[in-house]
Amino acid sequence: MNRRRPETTFYLGEELTRALEDYRRTFTVPPSASALIREALRRFLEEARQNEGTLPARAWVEATEPLVTRLALEGVSVPTEEILRGLEEAEAERAIDLFGEDR
Amino acid sequence: MKAVLDASVLVRAVVPGQAYHREVRDWMRGVSEPLAPHLMPFEVATAIRHLEFIGLIAPATAEAALAEALRLRVGLRASREMHLHALRLARELQVSRTRDTAYLALALREGCPLFTLDERFLRNAASRGYPVRHPVADVT
Numbered sequence: 001m002n003r004r005r006p007e008t009t010f011y012l013g014e015e016l017t018r019a020l021e022d023y024r025r026t027f028t029v030p031p032s033a034s035a036l037i038r039e040a041l042r043r044f045l046e047e048a049r050q051n052e053g054t055l056p057a058r059a060w061v062e063a064t065e066p067l068v069t070r071l072a073l074e075g076v077s078v079p080t081e082e083i084l085r086g087l088e089e090a091e092a093e094r095a096i097d098l099f100g101e102d103r
Numbered sequence: 104m105k106a107v108l109d110a111s112v113l114v115r116a117v118v119p120g121q122a123y124h125r126e127v128r129d130w131m132r133g134v135s136e137p138l139a140p141h142l143m144p145f146e147v148a149t150a151i152r153h154l155e156f157i158g159l160i161a162p163a164t165a166e167a168a169l170a171e172a173l174r175l176r177v178g179l180r181a182s183r184e185m186h187l188h189a190l191r192l193a194r195e196l197q198v199s200r201t202r203d204t205a206y207l208a209l210a211l212r213e214g215c216p217l218f219t220l221d222e223r224f225l226r227n228a229a230s231r232g233y234p235v236r237h238p239v240a241d242v243t
Contacts, residue, residue, distance in 0.1 A: 084111055
Protein backbone atom coordinates (compact mmCIF):
# COMPACT_ATOMS: atom_id res chain seq x y z
CA MET A 1 0.00 0.00 0.00
CA ASN A 2 1.27 3.44 -0.86
CA ARG A 3 1.57 5.72 2.12
CA ARG A 4 1.79 9.48 1.99
CA ARG A 5 4.78 11.23 3.47
CA PRO A 6 3.22 14.19 5.20
CA GLU A 7 6.55 15.65 6.29
CA THR A 8 7.67 15.94 2.65
CA THR A 9 4.38 17.55 1.65
CA PHE A 10 4.72 20.04 4.49
CA TYR A 11 8.28 20.91 3.53
CA LEU A 12 7.35 21.57 -0.10
CA GLY A 13 4.36 23.65 0.88
CA GLU A 14 6.29 25.77 3.34
CA GLU A 15 9.15 26.43 0.94
CA LEU A 16 6.88 27.23 -1.97
CA THR A 17 4.81 29.58 0.16
CA ARG A 18 7.96 31.42 1.16
CA ALA A 19 9.15 31.61 -2.45
CA LEU A 20 5.77 33.01 -3.48
CA GLU A 21 5.90 35.62 -0.73
CA ASP A 22 9.42 36.62 -1.80
CA TYR A 23 8.27 37.01 -5.36
CA ARG A 24 5.21 39.04 -4.37
CA ARG A 25 7.43 41.33 -2.35
CA THR A 26 9.77 41.82 -5.28
CA PHE A 27 7.34 42.20 -8.18
CA THR A 28 3.88 43.70 -8.34
CA VAL A 29 1.88 41.03 -10.12
CA PRO A 30 -1.56 39.55 -9.53
CA PRO A 31 -1.25 36.70 -7.02
CA SER A 32 -3.09 34.35 -9.35
CA ALA A 33 -0.74 34.83 -12.29
CA SER A 34 0.70 31.57 -13.52
CA ALA A 35 4.04 33.33 -13.99
CA LEU A 36 4.12 33.81 -10.25
CA ILE A 37 3.77 30.10 -9.64
CA ARG A 38 6.38 29.27 -12.27
CA GLU A 39 8.86 31.72 -10.80
CA ALA A 40 8.28 30.48 -7.27
CA LEU A 41 8.78 26.90 -8.43
CA ARG A 42 11.92 27.87 -10.32
CA ARG A 43 13.34 29.46 -7.18
CA PHE A 44 12.35 26.49 -5.08
CA LEU A 45 14.04 24.04 -7.44
CA GLU A 46 17.11 26.27 -7.65
CA GLU A 47 17.41 26.26 -3.88
CA ALA A 48 16.92 22.51 -3.80
CA ARG A 49 19.71 22.16 -6.37
CA GLN A 50 22.00 24.38 -4.33
CA ASN A 51 21.28 22.26 -1.27
CA GLU A 52 22.53 19.08 -2.89
CA GLY A 53 25.20 17.53 -0.73
CA THR A 54 24.35 19.65 2.28
CA LEU A 55 23.20 18.50 5.68
CA PRO A 56 20.75 19.78 8.27
CA ALA A 57 22.44 21.39 11.27
CA ARG A 58 22.30 18.44 13.66
CA ALA A 59 23.65 16.00 11.06
CA TRP A 60 26.23 18.59 9.99
CA VAL A 61 27.59 18.85 13.53
CA GLU A 62 28.01 15.07 13.61
CA ALA A 63 29.55 14.94 10.13
CA THR A 64 32.13 17.64 10.88
CA GLU A 65 33.19 16.11 14.20
CA PRO A 66 36.11 14.11 12.68
CA LEU A 67 37.58 17.25 11.06
CA VAL A 68 37.21 19.30 14.22
CA THR A 69 38.79 16.55 16.32
CA ARG A 70 41.70 16.28 13.88
CA LEU A 71 42.27 20.04 13.87
CA ALA A 72 42.15 20.18 17.66
CA LEU A 73 44.74 17.36 17.84
CA GLU A 74 46.93 19.28 15.38
CA GLY A 75 46.83 22.21 17.77
CA VAL A 76 44.72 24.49 15.61
CA SER A 77 43.31 27.17 17.89
CA VAL A 78 41.89 30.29 16.32
CA PRO A 79 40.75 33.28 18.37
CA THR A 80 37.29 34.63 17.63
CA GLU A 81 38.80 38.09 17.08
CA GLU A 82 40.67 36.77 14.03
CA ILE A 83 37.47 35.35 12.57
CA LEU A 84 35.80 38.74 12.98
CA ARG A 85 38.83 40.42 11.40
CA GLY A 86 38.52 38.06 8.44
CA LEU A 87 34.89 39.09 8.03
CA GLU A 88 35.90 42.73 8.07
CA GLU A 89 38.26 41.88 5.22
CA ALA A 90 35.41 40.27 3.32
CA GLU A 91 33.46 43.52 3.53
CA ALA A 92 36.48 45.55 2.43
CA GLU A 93 37.12 43.19 -0.49
CA ARG A 94 33.55 43.49 -1.62
CA ALA A 95 33.85 47.28 -1.57
CA ILE A 96 36.97 47.06 -3.72
CA ASP A 97 35.20 44.74 -6.16
CA LEU A 98 32.21 47.01 -6.39
CA PHE A 99 33.78 50.43 -6.37
CA GLY A 100 37.41 49.84 -7.26
CA GLU A 101 38.51 51.35 -3.98
CA ASP A 102 42.19 51.07 -3.20
CA ARG A 103 42.56 50.64 0.54
CA MET B 104 14.50 26.82 16.00
CA LYS B 105 14.61 29.13 13.00
CA ALA B 106 17.62 31.42 13.16
CA VAL B 107 19.72 33.69 11.00
CA LEU B 108 23.38 32.77 11.48
CA ASP B 109 26.15 35.09 10.53
CA ALA B 110 29.42 33.83 9.09
CA SER B 111 31.26 34.21 12.41
CA VAL B 112 29.06 31.52 13.97
CA LEU B 113 29.66 29.07 11.14
CA VAL B 114 33.44 29.64 11.03
CA ARG B 115 33.65 29.36 14.84
CA ALA B 116 31.78 26.05 14.64
CA VAL B 117 34.15 24.52 12.13
CA VAL B 118 37.51 25.85 13.36
CA PRO B 119 38.68 25.03 16.89
CA GLY B 120 39.57 27.93 19.12
CA GLN B 121 39.78 29.28 22.58
CA ALA B 122 36.34 30.74 23.02
CA TYR B 123 32.91 29.18 22.44
CA HIS B 124 33.94 26.63 19.83
CA ARG B 125 32.48 23.56 21.50
CA GLU B 126 29.51 25.50 22.91
CA VAL B 127 28.61 26.89 19.48
CA ARG B 128 28.70 23.41 17.97
CA ASP B 129 26.39 22.07 20.66
CA TRP B 130 24.07 25.03 20.22
CA MET B 131 23.88 24.47 16.47
CA ARG B 132 22.30 21.05 16.97
CA GLY B 133 19.13 22.86 17.97
CA VAL B 134 18.91 25.09 14.90
CA SER B 135 16.33 23.45 12.68
CA GLU B 136 16.21 26.17 10.03
CA PRO B 137 19.44 28.15 9.56
CA LEU B 138 19.11 31.18 7.29
CA ALA B 139 21.55 33.74 5.90
CA PRO B 140 21.85 36.32 3.15
CA HIS B 141 23.44 35.16 -0.11
CA LEU B 142 26.74 36.79 0.79
CA MET B 143 27.39 34.33 3.61
CA PRO B 144 29.42 31.64 1.73
CA PHE B 145 31.69 34.33 0.29
CA GLU B 146 32.25 35.70 3.78
CA VAL B 147 33.02 32.27 5.20
CA ALA B 148 35.55 31.67 2.43
CA THR B 149 37.22 35.05 3.00
CA ALA B 150 37.38 34.61 6.77
CA ILE B 151 38.98 31.18 6.39
CA ARG B 152 41.41 32.52 3.81
CA HIS B 153 42.29 35.30 6.27
CA LEU B 154 43.17 32.69 8.91
CA GLU B 155 45.34 30.93 6.34
CA PHE B 156 46.92 34.16 5.15
CA ILE B 157 48.06 35.21 8.62
CA GLY B 158 49.43 31.72 9.29
CA LEU B 159 46.93 30.50 11.87
CA ILE B 160 45.91 27.54 9.75
CA ALA B 161 47.66 25.60 7.00
CA PRO B 162 46.38 25.68 3.40
CA ALA B 163 45.15 22.09 3.64
CA THR B 164 43.28 22.96 6.83
CA ALA B 165 41.68 25.95 5.14
CA GLU B 166 40.51 23.77 2.25
CA ALA B 167 39.06 21.15 4.58
CA ALA B 168 37.42 23.71 6.88
CA LEU B 169 35.78 25.56 3.99
CA ALA B 170 34.58 22.38 2.32
CA GLU B 171 33.01 21.22 5.56
CA ALA B 172 31.54 24.61 6.42
CA LEU B 173 29.76 24.75 3.07
CA ARG B 174 28.07 21.42 3.74
CA LEU B 175 25.71 23.04 6.23
CA ARG B 176 22.22 23.37 4.76
CA VAL B 177 21.51 27.06 5.04
CA GLY B 178 18.56 28.78 3.43
CA LEU B 179 20.27 31.57 1.49
CA ARG B 180 18.08 34.59 0.81
CA ALA B 181 18.44 37.71 -1.28
CA SER B 182 16.00 40.43 -2.19
CA ARG B 183 16.05 44.05 -3.18
CA GLU B 184 14.05 44.95 -0.07
CA MET B 185 16.54 43.24 2.19
CA HIS B 186 19.39 45.38 0.90
CA LEU B 187 17.38 48.57 1.13
CA HIS B 188 16.39 47.67 4.67
CA ALA B 189 20.06 46.90 5.45
CA LEU B 190 21.01 50.37 4.29
CA ARG B 191 18.43 51.99 6.54
CA LEU B 192 19.43 49.83 9.49
CA ALA B 193 23.09 50.76 9.00
CA ARG B 194 22.06 54.40 9.10
CA GLU B 195 20.06 53.87 12.27
CA LEU B 196 22.84 51.89 13.98
CA GLN B 197 25.39 54.43 12.79
CA VAL B 198 27.66 51.90 11.14
CA SER B 199 29.38 52.52 7.81
CA ARG B 200 28.86 49.06 6.35
CA THR B 201 25.81 46.99 5.53
CA ARG B 202 27.21 43.50 5.99
CA ASP B 203 25.90 43.00 9.52
CA THR B 204 22.69 44.86 8.85
CA ALA B 205 21.91 42.64 5.84
CA TYR B 206 21.79 39.72 8.28
CA LEU B 207 19.65 41.77 10.63
CA ALA B 208 17.27 42.79 7.84
CA LEU B 209 16.81 39.13 6.97
CA ALA B 210 16.16 38.22 10.61
CA LEU B 211 13.51 40.92 10.88
CA ARG B 212 11.86 39.79 7.67
CA GLU B 213 11.83 36.17 8.81
CA GLY B 214 10.69 37.01 12.33
CA CYS B 215 13.55 35.21 14.04
CA PRO B 216 16.74 36.22 15.90
CA LEU B 217 20.12 36.89 14.35
CA PHE B 218 22.98 35.08 16.04
CA THR B 219 26.49 36.49 15.86
CA LEU B 220 29.78 36.40 17.75
CA ASP B 221 30.37 40.07 17.00
CA GLU B 222 29.69 41.48 20.46
CA ARG B 223 30.13 45.10 19.43
CA PHE B 224 27.44 44.85 16.75
CA LEU B 225 25.27 42.75 19.05
CA ARG B 226 25.31 45.38 21.80
CA ASN B 227 24.67 48.15 19.34
CA ALA B 228 21.64 46.46 17.76
CA ALA B 229 20.26 44.93 20.95
CA SER B 230 20.37 48.30 22.72
CA ARG B 231 17.89 49.50 20.10
CA GLY B 232 15.63 46.54 20.67
CA TYR B 233 16.63 44.41 17.70
CA PRO B 234 16.68 40.60 18.10
CA VAL B 235 20.42 40.04 17.91
CA ARG B 236 21.91 37.43 20.22
CA HIS B 237 25.06 35.54 21.01
CA PRO B 238 24.51 31.82 20.51
CA VAL B 239 25.94 30.81 23.88
CA ALA B 240 27.06 33.78 25.97
CA ASP B 241 24.96 36.35 27.77
CA VAL B 242 26.09 39.54 26.07
CA THR B 243 24.14 42.64 26.97
